[in-house]
Amino acid sequence: MSEMGADQEGIDGVRMTWNVWPRTKVEASKCVIPIAASVSPIRSHPDIPTLPYAPLRCKTCISLLNPFCRVDFAAKIWICPFCFQRNHFPHHYSMISESNLPGELYPQYTTVEYSLSNPGAVPDVAAPQSIPPVFLFVLDTCMIEEELGFVKSALKRAIGLLPENALVGFVSFGTQVQVHELGFSEISKVYVFRGSKEISRTRFWSNWGSAAPGGGRWVGTRRGCRMGMRVRGLRGFYCRRRTASILLIRWGFWNYAPGFLLDELQTDQWPVQPGHRALRCTGVALSVAAGLLGACLPGTGARIIALVGGPCTEGPGTIVSKDLSDPVRSHKDLDKDAAPYFKKAVQFYENIAKQMVSQGHVLDLFASALDQVGVAEMKVVVERTGGLVVLAESFGHSVFKDSFKRIFEEGEQSLGLSFNGTLEINCSKDIKIQGIIGPCTSLEKDLLLLIQSLERSTTSWKMCGLDKTTCLTVFFDISSSERSNPPGTSNPQLYLQFIVSYQNPEGQTRLRVTTVTRRWVDSAVSSEELVQGFDQETAAVVMARLTSLKMETEEGFDATRWLDRSLIRLCSKFGDYRKDDPASFTLNPCFHCSSVYPSLISYSFNSLPAPALLDVASISADRILLLDSYFSVVIFHGMTIAQWRNMGYQNQPEHQAFAQLLQAPQDDAKLIIHDRFPVPRLVVCDQHGSQARFLLAKLNPSATYNNAHEMATGSDVIFTDDVSLQVFFEHLQRLAVQS
Numbered sequence: 001m002s003e004m005g006a007d008q009e010g011i012d013g014v015r016m017t018w019n020v021w022p023r024t025k026v027e028a029s030k031c032v033i034p035i036a037a038s039v040s041p042i043r044s045h046p047d048i049p050t051l052p053y054a055p056l057r058c059k060t061c062i063s064l065l066n067p068f069c070r071v072d073f074a075a076k077i078w079i080c081p082f083c084f085q086r087n088h089f090p091h092h093y094s095m096i097s098e099s100n101l102p103g104e105l106y107p108q109y110t111t112v113e114y115s116l117s118n119p120g121a122v123p124d125v126a127a128p129q130s131i132p133p134v135f136l137f138v139l140d141t142c143m144i145e146e147e148l149g150f151v152k153s154a155l156k157r158a159i160g161l162l163p164e165n166a167l168v169g170f171v172s173f174g175t176q177v178q179v180h181e182l183g184f185s186e187i188s189k190v191y192v193f194r195g196s197k198e199i200s201r202t203r204f205w206s207n208w209g210s211a212a213p214g215g216g217r218w219v220g221t222r223r224g225c226r227m228g229m230r231v232r233g234l235r236g237f238y239c240r241r242r243t244a245s246i247l248l249i250r251w252g253f254w255n256y257a258p259g260f261l262l263d264e265l266q267t268d269q270w271p272v273q274p275g276h277r278a279l280r281c282t283g284v285a286l287s288v289a290a291g292l293l294g295a296c297l298p299g300t301g302a303r304i305i306a307l308v309g310g311p312c313t314e315g316p317g318t319i320v321s322k323d324l325s326d327p328v329r330s331h332k333d334l335d336k337d338a339a340p341y342f343k344k345a346v347q348f349y350e351n352i353a354k355q356m357v358s359q360g361h362v363l364d365l366f367a368s369a370l371d372q373v374g375v376a377e378m379k380v381v382v383e384r385t386g387g388l389v390v391l392a393e394s395f396g397h398s399v400f401k402d403s404f405k406r407i408f409e410e411g412e413q414s415l416g417l418s419f420n421g422t423l424e425i426n427c428s429k430d431i432k433i434q435g436i437i438g439p440c441t442s443l444e445k446d447l448l449l450l451i452q453s454l455e456r457s458t459t460s461w462k463m464c465g466l467d468k469t470t471c472l473t474v475f476f477d478i479s480s481s482e483r484s485n486p487p488g489t490s491n492p493q494l495y496l497q498f499i500v501s502y503q504n505p506e507g508q509t510r511l512r513v514t515t516v517t518r519r520w521v522d523s524a525v526s527s528e529e530l531v532q533g534f535d536q537e538t539a540a541v542v543m544a545r546l547t548s549l550k551m552e553t554e555e556g557f558d559a560t561r562w563l564d565r566s567l568i569r570l571c572s573k574f575g576d577y578r579k580d581d582p583a584s585f586t587l588n589p590c591f592h593c594s595s596v597y598p599s600l601i602s603y604s605f606n607s608l609p610a611p612a613l614l615d616v617a618s619i620s621a622d623r624i625l626l627l628d629s630y631f632s633v634v635i636f637h638g639m640t641i642a643q644w645r646n647m648g649y650q651n652q653p654e655h656q657a658f659a660q661l662l663q664a665p666q667d668d669a670k671l672i673i674h675d676r677f678p679v680p681r682l683v684v685c686d687q688h689g690s691q692a693r694f695l696l697a698k699l700n701p702s703a704t705y706n707n708a709h710e711m712a713t714g715s716d717v718i719f720t721d722d723v724s725l726q727v728f729f730e731h732l733q734r735l736a737v738q739s
Contacts (some may be wrong), residue, residue, distance in 0.1 A: 011047055012111050012514050013040035014498070017542055019533035021478065021494060022523040028478045030523075031530070032570040034434075035476045036542045041500040042418060042512060044468050050113045051103045055513060056093075060085040063426040063497050066515035067107050073097050081495045081517075082426055104513070114511040131507040133419065134248060134302035135162065136169040138289050141268045142278040143309040143395075147368070150395035151307055152262045154404050161408035165507070167248040167302075169292065170261065173285035174268025174278070175314060179292065180261065182249040188264060193288055195281025198316045198348075248296055276322045280310055282374065283317020283348055286363070286381070290352055294359045301419020301503040303362045303387075303465065305407075308373050309395070316348045319374040328372045345377040353384040357441050360420040362465035363387040366404060368395040386421075386439035386465035390678045402679040414505065415677055416468035421502035423472070424460040428494040430479050433459045437545050438472035466502060469677075473545050493517050531574060534590045541596060571736035582733040598629035598698050603664055605657065615700040615725075619687065619716040626665040627695050633672055634683045635665045636695045642686035687716060700725045 016037045022028045028035055056065040058080040070079040073096060076089045089096065096102060104112050139151060162168065170180040177193040193199055272278050289304045313322050319341050320328045329339035356363060364387045367373040375389065382389055388407065392400040407415055423440060425433055436442075440461040463470070498514045523530045543566070550557045570591070577585040602612035603624040612618040618625060620638050627634040637645065641661075644650075650659035673679055685691035701718040702725070723731075 010043075011045050012516055013043035013045075014038070014496075014514060014516050015535055015538040016518065017535055017539045018530065019535060020519045020521040020529050022530065023478070023520050024524075025478045027523045030573060032566055032573055033534075033539045034542065034546070035478070036538075037474045037476070037496070038538050038541055039472045039474055039498055039514075040468075041421070041423060041463070041466060041470055041472065041498065042416065042468055042502060042510075044416065045111075047108075048111050048113055048512075049103050049109055050115055050510075052115050054116065055104065055114050055511065056087070056090070058083065058085050058087055061426060064499060064513050064515075065102075065104050066497065066513065067105055067110055068493075068495055068515060068517055069105070071096075071105065081493075082428055082497070110516060111512065111514040114513070116509045116511055131300055131503055131509075132165040132167050132250070133163065133505065133507060134167040134169075134293070134297055134300065136171065136248070136289050136293060136302065136304045138171045138173065138285050138304055138306040139265075140280065140282070140285075140307060140309045141172050141174045141265065142280045143267060145267060147309060147395050148265075148267050150401075151309075152265065154395065154401050155262055155307075158405055158408045161405070161410070163410075165250060167250055167297075169248045171285060171289050171292070172265060173281055175270035175281065177281060177285045177288045179247065179288065181247060182261070188261070193284065194315075195279065195284050196315045198284060199288055199291060247292060273322075275324050277313045277320070277324055278310065279314040279322065280312055281314040281317075282306075282308055282312035282378075283345070284315045286349075286378075287316070287352055290356050290359070290361065290363075293361050294355060298359045299420070301360060301362075301464075303364055303417070303419070304356075305364045306366065307395070308365065308367045308369075310369050311372055311374050312345075317345050317374070317377065319345055319372075319377055334376070342377065345374070346380060349378050349381050353381040356381060356385050357462055357464060360462075360464050361385065362419065364407070364465075365389045366392075366400060368392040368397065368400050383439055384441045384464075386463050386470065388465075388678075399679055399681050402673075403677060406677050406679065410505075413674075417505055418466050419464070419503040421463035421466045421500060422460060423463055424499040424501075425474065426495075426497040426499070427476070428491075428496070431494060431496075432477045432479050434475040434477040436461065436472055436474050437549055439463060439466070439470065440472065463500075463502070473542055492520055494520060527574070531588050531590055536590060537596065544596065567732060568735050571732060575736055577733075577737045579739050580737060582730070582737055585733040585737055598627055600628075601626040601665070601668065603661060605661065609664060609668070613700075614698065616696070616703045616716055616718050618699070619695075621687065624661065624665050625695065626668055627698060628672055628680075629698055630676070630680065631678070632681045632683055632694060633669050634685065634694045635669060636692065637684075637686045639687040642689075702726065 014037055016035075017033050018031065018035055021035060022031065056078075057063070058065075061080060061083040063080055063082045065078060066081075068081045070081070071077070072079075076094065076096070077086050078089065079086055093102065096105075103109055137155065139155075141148065143151075159168070168182070170182060172178045172180065173195065176195045179191040179193070181189040181191070268278065268280075270279055286304065286306060289306075293302050293304065311320050311328055312318050313320060320326060321341075329342060333339045334342060362385045363378075363381045365375065365378060365382055367375060367390070370393060375391070379389070381387070390400060390403045392403075394400070406413060407417060409415075422443070427433065440463045443460045443462050495515065495517050497516075498512075500512045500514075502510055502512075504510050518533075521529045521533075543563070547559050547563060550562070551559050571585075571587065574591050575585055575587050597614055600612045600614050600618060601609050602618060603609050603626070604620075604622060609626075612625065619636075621640040623638045624641055625634075625636040625638075627636065644658060645662060649655045650662050669682060673682065683691055683694045685694065696716070696718055699718065701720050701722050703717045704720055704724075
């Protein structure tokens, strides 16, 4: 099918669970797998054109001009495919013809990007052509000297990678919060805030956000409404030039200072009583940082990068008491509602999240500690603002150091971190947006991930931070009924348009427009077309994300039971079988129950590196396995390989082939790590070693202690009572065909 072409997927960054859609709500409910799209809003592709002018909007449904519009070249009119409104081209389009098309009307350019250089060109989304990126570092000083040294080293290396026009600020915290004045080079100067008391937003606005005297020059101005966000007055949305220049300074003018400031920084000097935790006011520090950016640069893309080394024990946001005899809350405590600080801390961070979303700012969290640091409480801020989270055991670990460096790198290694984005979705008639899962916040209702069905088909969301790997899952609802939409009388095509406005890493405002089309099908008459349009990989991702959301939001939700029932219903609906005869069960290749699972590569003397089954049977004494489970990369040596390596055979000239065999998975692991964010943990282990658990935990238990006598010598077994994949499928077939 043309709708499923790999090239279009790469250009548009859109994949759907169903590439042909049932016409009615009843038929859609019988599909089991929801009608959803996986959308990568700013995925890079060399064939996406950049147009140096503003787009045209339909005057009725505000969708943008696209290749699916019908055009009357003689009358200079285009017809919107969403609402069928006739729109006149403006005067500067007067020269268009069938042989002289603007870029957005070329059939192959279903995705285009507009460079908005004129602030007044497009209402609500236009912005200055170039805005410097803003980075506010928030550093925890309640840690040992060695850990603080690791952080300082990482900061020096990372800050050196910033573009010269970047604005930089620095906040440190322990028992109290210190805002460092970077524009005062002669002597260190800081503003100190008490860590036991929340700082109100009005205090920041009165100190740092007041209006400038007459004739003063404004810095960090906010340009009014932006796709649904309202400005309620001028006070608090501007800052004086002097305030911004001393608290957020241009990196090109500050390149002498990081070494001086960081070398002078010490661990928190507040005394800690024996048997007590350090006084750490993480919540107040983040509140101060959000207030600082809100007073100085509201509506401008900025990131707060927090480096935290332990749990918050002081002030709002506290997750555990200061007494070491009180343990940090566990998952069991959260399930039983036995975490006394949890709800209050979550409410505090929800308020910070609302503030940062309204300001268009992002929170990135880098936490390195052997104990918990309170990510469960703080995640609401990170999720709503589209930030990054990296957890490591120590600030000296490669997971932290390499991941922290990656966010500042440019070129091929760049993450493409972008700021201050908005997403708008337009749909054909009878299609509603049921909800969205991803790092965004609704601009119409203040809910995080799941939005109730809306009355109209155009909705918009705020994405404070996004990058080239950002992916959203959008769920659709078909509102038509058999009576209102009889087969054969409606438009056979449906249309979806995704409009993303964002500030790219270079500070330019871009507007990306992706318009896709799919076909309606009457699945009640023939389900074959519907089956052929099924995308099982997208379906697996969508169901995984939906399950994760239900586990977080629905009390007592049994994920395993819900997934099992959904899979049984899917097989019963689309399988070919005789009732009560499991042996007769067959499934269309489009439904071969694919899943997204870690990759496993085998290395041996007898063959080239090749994919291996994710099964315990793939373990062999004379084989090396490379497992990629995203957050960890495991190099597993079979028992014989490990013995030869320990005897040093790879260092002998006559055993160069063995040396090459050992080096091959190492080289492949480096390639995986090089392109991954967060940087995964590399685990090198041997068969029967303690760290072999990193591999065994991911393998299908086809060999357990129950049937160990059937296994060949040198193979391995998994000590578990879980059933194997083969047994699972046998039970699935039996349940799918039963009457």
